[in-house]
Amino acid sequence: xxxxxxxxxxxxxxxxxVLEAMLPYFSVKFGNPSNLHDVGREAKNAIEEAxxxxxxxIGAKPDEIFFTSSGAEANNFAMKGLVQANNQKGNHIxxxxxxxxxxxxxxxxxxxxxFKVTYINTDKTGLVDPTDxxxxxxxxxxLVSIMHANNExxxxxxxxxxxxxxxxxxxxxxTDAVASAGWIPVDVxxxxxxxxxxxxxxxxxxxxxxxxxxxxxxRIKPQIEGGVQEDGRRAGTExxxxxxxxxKAAELAATDILNRKKYVSALRDQLQQGLTDRIDHLVxxxxxxxxxxxxxxxxxxxxxxxxxxxxxxxxxxxVSSGSACxxxxxxxxxxxxxxxxxxxxxxxxxxxxxxxxxxxxDIDYVVxxxxxxxxxxxxxxxxxxxxxxKTK
Amino acid sequence: MEQYSSKVMEHFAxxxxxxxxxDADGVGTVGNPVCGDVMRLYIKVKDNFITDxxxxxxxxxxxxxxxxxxxxxVKGKSIxxxxxxxxxxxxxxxxxxxxxxxxxxxxxxxALKSALNDYYKKKGIPSxxxxxxxxxxxxxxx
Numbered sequence: 001x002x003x004x005x006x007x008x009x010x011x012x013x014x015x016x017x018v019l020e021a022m023l024p025y026f027s028v029k030f031g032n033p034s035n036l037h038d039v040g041r042e043a044k045n046a047i048e049e050a051x052x053x054x055x056x057x058i059g060a061k062p063d064e065i066f067f068t069s070s071g072a073e074a075n076n077f078a079m080k081g082l083v084q085a086n087n088q089k090g091n092h093i094x095x096x097x098x099x100x101x102x103x104x105x106x107x108x109x110x111x112x113x114x115f116k117v118t119y120i121n122t123d124k125t126g127l128v129d130p131t132d133x134x135x136x137x138x139x140x141x142x143l144v145s146i147m148h149a150n151n152e153x154x155x156x157x158x159x160x161x162x163x164x165x166x167x168x169x170x171x172x173x174x175t176d177a178v179a180s181a182g183w184i185p186v187d188v189x190x191x192x193x194x195x196x197x198x199x200x201x202x203x204x205x206x207x208x209x210x211x212x213x214x215x216x217x218x219r220i221k222p223q224i225e226g227g228v229q230e231d232g233r234r235a236g237t238e239x240x241x242x243x244x245x246x247x248k249a250a251e252l253a254a255t256d257i258l259n260r261k262k263y264v265s266a267l268r269d270q271l272q273q274g275l276t277d278r279i280d281h282l283v284x285x286x287x288x289x290x291x292x293x294x295x296x297x298x299x300x301x302x303x304x305x306x307x308x309x310x311x312x313x314x315x316x317x318x319v320s321s322g323s324a325c326x327x328x329x330x331x332x333x334x335x336x337x338x339x340x341x342x343x344x345x346x347x348x349x350x351x352x353x354x355x356x357x358x359x360x361x362d363i364d365y366v367v368x369x370x371x372x373x374x375x376x377x378x379x380x381x382x383x384x385x386x387x388x389x390k391t392k
Numbered sequence: 393m394e395q396y397s398s399k400v401m402e403h404f405a406x407x408x409x410x411x412x413x414x415d416a417d418g419v420g421t422v423g424n425p426v427c428g429d430v431m432r433l434y435i436k437v438k439d440n441f442i443t444d445x446x447x448x449x450x451x452x453x454x455x456x457x458x459x460x461x462x463x464x465x466v467k468g469k470s471i472x473x474x475x476x477x478x479x480x481x482x483x484x485x486x487x488x489x490x491x492x493x494x495x496x497x498x499x500x501x502x503a504l505k506s507a508l509n510d511y512y513k514k515k516g517i518p519s520x521x522x523x524x525x526x527x528x529x530x531x532x533x534x
Contacts, residue, residue, distance in 0.1 A: 304428055306452035310404060332428075344425035380410050380456070382432035382448040383425055 001316045004362040008202075008294055009151055009179065009353035010320055014245065015204035021248040022206065025241040033238050034229065043240045050247025054211050057250040058177070058196060059187035066212045066230045067243050071178035071199030072102035074212040077223050077234070078174045078195045079106040082143050083115065085219040086172065090140035092116045096128050096157075097338040098150050103176055104334075107145075116140065125287040126155030126339050134165045143172045148191070149180035152335045152351060153286035154295030156180065163192025172218065178202055178210075182253040183292055184261055194218050200242070204356075205249030209242035264354045265293035267363050271352060272296055274367030279374050283345060285336065294354040299336070299345045302384035303377040308350055311373040317366055320351040344383070397487035400457040407456050409463035411446045417514065420506025423499050429455040431503040433463065437511055442466050442474055447503070454493035458482050458500035466504060471511075475521065477504060 005013075014022075025046060031039035033047050051062045068074045083093060095107055097119045111117045118136040122128050128146050137144075144166050149156045159175050166173040174195040177186050182203020188196055195218065200209040214220050220233060227235030253260070276282060281301035300308075305321030312319055332346035341349075352366070378384040396404070413434035423430040429451030436444035445463040449456050462482050466474050479497035483489045489497055505521045512519035 302450065304451050304455070306428075307404075307456060310401075310453045314405065332426075347425065347428045380407070380448055381450040382421060382430050383450045385412070385432075385448055 002365050003316045004366055005318045006352045006354060006366065007318045007320050008355040009351060011201045011207065012204045012355055014206050015249060015252055017252060018205055018245045018248045022241040022245040025244050033240065047238055047240060047243045050243045053247040053251040057254045058181065058213060059189050060213045061216065064213050064216055066214060066233050067238065068210040068212055068234060069208055070210045071197055074197035074210045075100065075102040075176055076106045077212050078197055079103060079145065080110065080223055081220040082172055082174060082195060083110055084221040086142045090142045092138050092140040092142060094118045094120060094133060094136050094141060094144040096120045096122060096146050098122055098126060098335045099145065099147055100151055100176055103145055122338055124340050126150055126153045127287060128157050130158055130161040130165055133162050137169055137171065141171050143174065145174040148175045148177040148186065149292050150335060151179040152333055153297045154292035155287045156290045156292065159191045159193060167192055179292060183294055185257055188213055200246035200249050203249055203253050206242045206245040208239055209246035211246065260356055261293045263356060267354050267358055268294060268296050270360065271363045271366060275370060278367065278371040285339065285341060296352040297349065299341060299349040300374055301345050301348060302381045302387060303348045303374055305347055305349050307377050308373055312370065315369050317369060321349060394490035396453055399487035400454060400489065403457035403460040403486065404453045407460035409446045409460060412448065413444060413446050418507040418511030420503050420510055422502040422506050425450060428452060429496060429499055431455065431459050431499055433503040433507045435507045435511060440471050442469050454489055454496035455499065457486055458496045461485050462500040462504055471508065474504065475508060477501065
């Protein structure tokens with residue numbers, strides 16, 4: 001049976017060249033970068049090289065990169081660290097409603113400790129309107145955080161326009177680029193951001209390594225204390241192999257990004273066309289053009305996401321579902337709720353995310369396999385039965 | 393999430409008793425598409441015994457598997473015995489359910505009781521059916 005992995009938004013495989021770069025740092029070059037002897041220096045040099053490569057991917061300077069354990073940690077670090085280091089200037093934070101939970105939850109924590117938060121709505125395609133950000137700004141605003149691209153629906157936000165607003169008012173702007181870095185060009189100077197999060201395993205690096213870019217001169221309070229690592233911003237002996245892997249993945253992405261983008265977007269378009277042609281009552285979520293090249297988020301009426309996921313899995317196809325049933329609260333995705341997706345159809349959502357390892361034949365196979373699954377589930381669905389009876 | 397048991401996957405992949413009974417003696421629809429599952433259960437009753445049961449379900453793997461199992465369990469039972477089928481019994485017959493999916497077994501019990509309720513209503517007999525108190529769903533479908 002053909003195996004097709006279409007869940008690159010969950011994680012990507014480690015690129016063979018990344019693995020090759022990492023391997024010596026487990027047992028041969030095993031040193032602690034904080035040590036002055038040669039064994040330590042070897043590890044220190046490796047993470048500094050990785051820092052330069054990671055910086056180069058996003059147009060930053062190496063000393064503006066702070067390694068973390070994940071994209072989630074980078075987001076937590078940014079939210080809490082930037083707010084706590086700048087709270088003498090005010091107590092107001094602005095975020096969008098469709099941020100990842102690793103932004104929204106620390107913001108909730110800050111809200112509970114007394115900070116004021118404005119949650120900006122998006123339009124039906126998931127776009128934040130920069131004028132809404134401008135309107136939400138008060139004299140107490142210290143931080144705005146709007147994601148570069150949404151991890152579920154792939155919509156790419158107008159960060160360049162938002163940064164014009166924040167720059168003019170002297171307010172810090174963070175962007176969560178976990179979903180976008182490595183897939184579309186990301187340049188901190190063009191974007192005009194003060195901080196940016198990324199994650200290695202989202203673009204063929206290993207799990208366990210993320211990074212936060214913090215523009216030189218911007219103050220941030222460490223969240224893990226008790227060591228001099230990462231220029232005193234993040235204590236803890238560095239995960240050298242993972243950091244080396246992130247660096248290598250960043251280097252590969254930087255040299256190949258336009259090809260990568262072109263390759264996956266062609267496959268995505270093929271997939272979208274194929275499914276749209278064969279499945280009726282289907283909704284494509286997100287922005288039609290301002291969207292990540294490897295993202296396809298589709299909702300299908302009268303069927304439930306997890307059932308589709310399980311049947312696809314039996315046919316060797318791995319995808320994600322946005323179904324309420326997998327969440328304890330029986331709530332569908334906060335992103336789909338925000339863009340106004342009908343709650344009934346939101347439960348019939350699949351997130352198909354492509355990668356460079358997918359082929360045209362893989363997509364043909366998915367386009368062939370999914371429609372009969374949808375049909376079978378619809379024939380089993382009382383909602384479909386009701387709809388057919390109503391239209392008759 | 394916890395893995396589904398092999399029994400759940402069996403009933404999900406090849407569910408028993410899918411379909412409608414056009415001249416059903418009782419039909420019950422419970423759940424809500426917003427919460428992610430809707431079950432419709434049909435029963436045919438003869439001489440106080442359930443001779444046939446079918447279902448249609450919109451929902452996750454556990455919702456389809458519990459629908460399949462509850463319709464299996466109810467066939468051939470007297471009305472009185474059918475009323476004794478609990479959500480826990482459905483879950484147990486499936487080799488257990490992940491914790492977050494226990495509400496699907498509650499829904500299966502509700503669907504059965506709702507169908508039995510409908511049967512009594514059609515017969516014009518006061519219904520002895522007590523709907524389960526603990527429901528995973530706040531709203532019922534009309």
